[in-house]
Amino acid sequence: MNAILSGLLLGGFYAAVSIGVAISFGMLDIVNIAHPAFILLGSYAAFIGNTVFGIDPILAAIIAMPLFYLLGMLVYQVYYVAFERRDDQSLRGLSFFFGLLFITEVTLVMIFGVDYRLVQASYIGDKLTLGPLELPFRLLVPFLVSMITVVGLQLFLSRSFLGRAIQAVAQDQLALRLMAANPIRIKRIAFGLSIATAALGGAVLIIIQPVEPSIGREYIGRVFAICVLGGLGSFSGMVIAAVTLGVVETLTATLFGPSWSPAVSFGVLLITLAVRPNGILGR
Amino acid sequence: MASSLTVANVDAGYAAVRVLEDVSLRVDAGETVALLGTNGNGKSTLMKCIMGIVRPSAGSITATIDGTAHELIGLSTEAIVDLGIAFVPEGRRLFPKQSVLENLQLGAYRPKARAELQRNLDFCFETFPRLKERKGQLAGSMSGGEQQMLALARALMSAPRILLIDEPSVGLAPLLVSRTIDKIKELKEGFDLTVLMAEQNFTQAIRIADRGYVIVHGRIAFEGESAEALNNNDLIREFYLGA
Known part of the structure; x- marks a missing residue:
């Protein structure tokens, strides 16, 4: 029972690190494999805010978000000028993001070293006990932060004119121009948002576990698997996939040992895609 | 004018x-x-x-x-x-994975059209009752005639x-x-x-x-x-x- 519950909370955390990719890969068709590196950048931003200024890691992430947003817009602009405009984004774009991943990782190693870093907050280590159920705050806080972000972004994407344009931009750019919207501007804003969510994702990552610069690589496969499993372009599908993966991984780890959990989670992905090729809620 | x-x-x-x-x-x-x-x-x-x-x-x-x-x-x-100036292009160029309603809402992206969204939407639904019946359906799954109606209606949503x-x-x-x-x-x-x-x-x-x-x-x-x-x-x- 507690395994299922902590799997559920773990799934919430997976959703937090996958939101950005659900936007960039799911809605903009940009294969940003460097996203986990931006998440780590977020972790270290939270780490600095926490150790140097003594503030809560989540608060530090919120303060860092506008900077991450600008960074995302800049990265998209470079990507657009160098690859997308020339129409050869698929493979070269991939190597661009691969390079970005390594550069970020090496920069972090040079600044912070390869030691594991962690943050202090009053709620880490405590837990909420509800009868037989135990909810560690270390997992509960990331879960809540993640759900608030997902719901907020979902409302923005479905209710605002800008959000609707973001959902449509990858389908037909000329058609979007005919709606009086500039597709490049729309993509730049959306990519900025995607990277801004990495600040929050990084903060919840460092709350859950100590981090070192290369830890992001562990999440590349998982994050893309969650987005594909949920169905590209669907936030609710992504959350369902993240929670499913969290529960399946925790149960496997409890019953058969932790080394089996990646195999089982990718097994779930394969079976789902065999039955529903567009993912759980894919359009 | x-x-x-x-x-x-x-x-x-x-x-x-x-x-x-x-x-x-x-x-x-x-x-x-x-x-x-x-x-x-x-x-x-x-x-x-x-x-x-x-x-x-x-x-x-x-x-x-x-x-x-x-x-x-x-x-x-x-x-x-x-x-x-609105344009209904050849091939209609709808957003196939968005619903009928979402396509129409995107039509009103132009700042001047946003304030009139509800009024223009009512008018489009009145002129094309079929679009109202199918407002939740994905545009890509509709018939050619319905898609042409949607393309026209979407262009008009920009007022x-x-x-x-x-x-x-x-x-x-x-x-x-x-x-x-x-x-x-x-x-x-x-x-x-x-x-x-x-x-x-x-x-x-x-x-x-x-x-x-x-x-x-x-x-x-x-x-x-x-x-x-x-x-x-x-x-x-x-x-x-x-x-």
């Missing part, structure tokens, strides 16, 4: 291929003008020049929106749409003053063609629009057009000042009626 469109001496082409030569036409305020011609004569290219999708090599294109004149050449497509339509009849069954043409007339009157319609279906287009131009090999071959003048023209007989 009146909105009109003037195309003067436009040349355009793709690389070395010249598609339009010295094309001039005008659409006066409140008129429906048909641009007639068979496939490959430059109708779509002219439409794309007006919308800033293809850049002409010579000439000028002026739109007067509610009394203010704007030179369109050099403006981006989104800037032209923002002035109040335009001038409407350009490229080949509304293409790919539709004969019965749907005449129904689409009727709807264009209905919408034109409802929104008080100025309309330029490119069409190869001569008999259908002429039912609602006030005037028309026949374009042959990238040149305006005939200018009919009335529907009758077009009907009785030898060129039309030669090209369309095979007589």
Whole structure:
């Protein structure tokens, strides 16, 4: 029972690190494999805010978000000028993001070293006990932060004119121009948002576990698997996939040992895609 | 207030291929003008020049929106749409993975159209009850006729003053063609629009057009000042009626 519950909370955390990719890969068709590196950048931003200024890691992430947003817009602009405009984004774009991943990782190693870093907050280590159920705050806080972000972004994407344009931009750019919207501007804003969510994702990552610069690589496969499993372009599908993966991984780890959990989670992905090729809620 | 469109001496082409030569036409305020011609004569290219999708090599294109004149050449497509000129392109270009309602909401992206979203939506649903029934359905899963209706409705959601339509009849069954043409007339009157319609279906287009131009090999071959003048023209007989 507690395994299922902590799997559920773990799934919430997976959703937090996958939101950005659900936007960039799911809605903009940009294969940003460097996203986990931006998440780590977020972790270290939270780490600095926490150790140097003594503030809560989540608060530090919120303060860092506008900077991450600008960074995302800049990265998209470079990507657009160098690859997308020339129409050869698929493979070269991939190597661009691969390079970005390594550069970020090496920069972090040079600044912070390869030691594991962690943050202090009053709620880490405590837990909420509800009868037989135990909810560690270390997992509960990331879960809540993640759900608030997902719901907020979902409302923005479905209710605002800008959000609707973001959902449509990858389908037909000329058609979007005919709606009086500039597709490049729309993509730049959306990519900025995607990277801004990495600040929050990084903060919840460092709350859950100590981090070192290369830890992001562990999440590349998982994050893309969650987005594909949920169905590209669907936030609710992504959350369902993240929670499913969290529960399946925790149960496997409890019953058969932790080394089996990646195999089982990718097994779930394969079976789902065999039955529903567009993912759980894919359009 | 009146909105009109003037195309003067436009040349355009793709690389070395010249598609339009010295094309001039005008659409006066409140008129429906048909641009007639068979496939490959430059109708779509002219439409794309007006919308800033293809850049002409010579000439000028002026739109007067509610009394203010704007030179369109050099403006981006989104800037032209923002002035109040809507375009229903060939192939409709809907957002296939968005629902009918989401497509219509995107149509109202233009800042001036946002405030009128609900009113225009009600009008579109009234004109096309089928779209209201299917508002949750994905646009890509609808039939050709329904998609053409949605494309028209989406263009009108931007609250335009001038409407350009490229080949509304293409790919539709004969019965749907005449129904689409009727709807264009209905919408034109409802929104008080100025309309330029490119069409190869001569008999259908002429039912609602006030005037028309026949374009042959990238040149305006005939200018009919009335529907009758077009009907009785030898060129039309030669090209369309095979007589």
